[in-house]
Every structure is written in structure tokens, then in C-alpha cells.
Amino acid sequence: MFRSLNIAATGMAAQETNLEAISHNISNGNTVGYKKQRVDFQDLLYQTVRQAGTPTGPTTMSPTGLQLGTGVRVVSTSRMFQQGSILQTGNQLDVSVEGNGFLVVQQNDGTPAYTRNGALRTDGDGRVVTAEGLPLDPPITIPPDALNVAISSNGTVSVTLPGQTTPSDVGQIQLANFVNPSGMQAMGHNLLTPTRASGEAQLGEPGADGRGTLLQGAVEQSNVDIVEEMIGLISAQRSYEINSKVITTADDMLRAATQLR
Numbered sequence: 696m697f698r699s700l701n702i703a704a705t706g707m708a709a710q711e712t713n714l715e716a717i718s719h720n721i722s723n724g725n726t727v728g729y730k731k732q733r734v735d736f737q738d739l740l741y742q743t744v745r746q747a748g749t750p751t752g753p754t755t756m757s758p759t760g761l762q763l764g765t766g767v768r769v770v771s772t773s774r775m776f777q778q779g780s781i782l783q784t785g786n787q788l789d790v791s792v793e794g795n796g797f798l799v800v801q802q803n804d805g806t807p808a809y810t811r812n813g814a815l816r817t818d819g820d821g822r823v824v825t826a827e828g829l830p831l832d833p834p835i836t837i838p839p840d841a842l843n844v845a846i847s848s849n850g851t852v853s854v855t856l857p858g859q860t861t862p863s864d865v866g867q868i869q870l871a872n873f874v875n876p877s878g879m880q881a882m883g884h885n886l887l888t889p890t891r892a893s894g895e896a897q898l899g900e901p902g903a904d905g906r907g908t909l910l911q912g913a914v915e916q917s918n919v920d921i922v923e924e925m926i927g928l929i930s931a932q933r934s935y936e937i938n939s940k941v942i943t944t945a946d947d948m949l950r951a952a953t954q955l956r
Contacts, residue, residue: 698763699945705766706938709736712769713931720919721928728811728885729917730774731924737770774877779811779918781910787844788815788823788837791915794907796870797887799898800829807832809871809896812885814914823852823866827884835866848908850901870906871896 713734723729747760781791790813792798797809810825818824823835837844841854843862850868873879878892889896902908 697945698765700942702764702766703938703941703945705739705768706941707935709734709767709769710931710935710938714928714935716772717924717927717931721921721924724917724919724921724924726885726917727814727914728779729919730776730779730811731917731919733773733775734769735771735773736767738767739765741765774879774881775918776876777918779915781913782916783913784814785912786814786816787846787912788817789813789912789914790815790846790868790909791913792870792901792907793910796872796901796906797876799832799869799871799896800825800886801832801834802829802886806888807871807896808882808886808888809879810885810887811915813909825885831866831868833866833869835868837865846909846911848902848910850909868901868909869898870901870909871898872904872906873897 716732716734720731723731741762741764744761744763745757747757749757749760751757776795778793781793790798792811792813797811798813799807799809802808808829812825814826815823815831816826817837818828818830821836821839822830823837824830835852837852838854838856840857842857843855845853845855845862846868847853850870851864852866852868853862853864855862873889873896874894875892876887878890878894879887880890882888897904899906
């Protein structure tokens with residue numbers, strides 16, 4: 696009976712973590728380029744009382760074994776990379792990635808990071824940067840007298856200058872693919888960095904080798920489905936309540952046993 700108390704406690708702890716992931720998803724429902732997380736559970740080790748196939752006689756054996764479970768634990772959080780909806784902004788520097796791939800930015804320490812947030816702008820030097828001022832990698836600079844900026848689906852950035860009728864190319868936006876994007880590490884600030892599990896970044900032109908294409912004047916919204924998260928919230932709450940009910944039931948049975956005369 697004491698085992699059931701510990702098993703129910705592991706279930707409650709696991710649902711607490713599940714609730715934290717759900718609340719994080721809901722809080723980022725309006726974060727551009729955010730990809731929702733899912734909690735993955737795993738059953739704990741079993742206590743084997745009798746192994747399947749144990750001899751029960753000279754010519755017979757047990758067709759099944761006797762194993763007692765010890766509960767559940769959270770084994771990982773998986774990031775879901777389904778495409779988010781596209782929001783037209785009208786800002787000529789905004790880009791959304793349609794399909795696979797990540798925009799590449801350079802962090803303050805010089806190392807690359809990767810993001811799906813394509814809400815871009817220019818800094819005081821004309822460089823195309825993120826909302827936190829991180830420049831694209833490779834860097835792209837927009838001339839201060841540019842009349843118009845065009846970003847093609849393959850990432851080519853061109854500008855129209857005064858007195859010119861033909862646009863001039865000023866850079867190329869690259870996308871990075873990963874063998875296992877779910878293995879990337881979230882750094883906050885809409886940034887992801889590679890790990891051994893994700894593999895190295897495979898850089899290239901948008902639209903080539905399985906990479907998505909770019910859409911100018913739009914951003915990719917969060918792929919969080921609020922209704923789905925609310926259903927998960929209700930499920931987590933009920934699972935927590937049921938596990939707490941197991942503890943109450945085990946306590947009642949222990950009380951009954953101690954009152955036997």
C-alpha cells in the first residue's frame with residue numbers, strides 16, 4: 696500500500712511539469728515564430744516478482760510474469776515544428792519562412808544562433824537586424840537612400856536607389872536546416888542553438904535542398920493552438936486530481952488497517 700502512495704506522487708509531479716509546459720505554450724501564444732513544446736512521459740522501473748517463463752512444474756511454466764510498476768517520470772520536452780499561420784504586416788523587411796529552415800543571426804559573442812522570428816528592421820548602420828539588434832549572418836546592409844527593398848523567395852535582397860530603374864542586389868538571406876531540429880537548445884529571445892542531438896547546421900539558399908522559401912512583408916505566428924492547450928490543461932488537471940485521489944484512497948485503507956482489532 697505504501698507503494699501506491701509513491702506511485703501516485705510520481706504521477707502528480709509529472710503532471711506539475713506538464714502544466715508548466717502548457718502554461719509556457721499559452722503565454723507564448725502571440726510570440727512570433729514560437730514553436731510549442733510537448734512533455735513526453737516514461738514509465739519507471741518495474742519490480743519483477745516472478746519472471747515470465749518461470750517453471751511451475753516438471754513440464755509446465757508460467758505464461759506470464761508478475762511485475763509491479765513504480766510510477767512515471769518526465770523524460771523530455773519535444774518542440775513541435777509545424778508551420779504557424781502567416782500574418783501579413785506590410786513591413787518590407789519582415790520575412791516569414793514557409794517550410795523548413797531557420798534564419799541565421801550572429802550573437803554578441805560572434806557565434807551563430809537560429810530563429811523563426813522574421814520581424815526584421817535596420818539599425819543605425821543600416822544593417823538588417825532582429826528586434827534585439829542581432830544582425831543577420833551573413834550581414835546585409837541597406838543603403839540609407841534606398842527607395843524600396845525587395846526580398847525574393849530565394850532570399851535575394853535588392854534595393855532601388857535614387858536615379859536607378861534597375862534594382863541592385865545587396866545580399867542573400869540564408870536558411871539553416873538541421874537533421875533533428877527537436878534536439879536544438881532554446882536560449883530564450885526566440886533563439887535556438889545546435890547541440891550534438893540536432894546535428895550541425897546545413898546552410899544554403901531558401902528553396903533548395905529541402906529548405907523553405909521566404910515571404911516578404913509577413914511573419915510566422917506562434918503555432919500554439921489555444922483550444923488544444925486548454926484541452927491539455929483540463930487533462931493535466933484531471934490526471935493530477937485522480938492521482939491525489941489514489942493517495943486519499945491509500946490513506947483510507949491504511950487507516951482501516953490500523954484500526955483492526
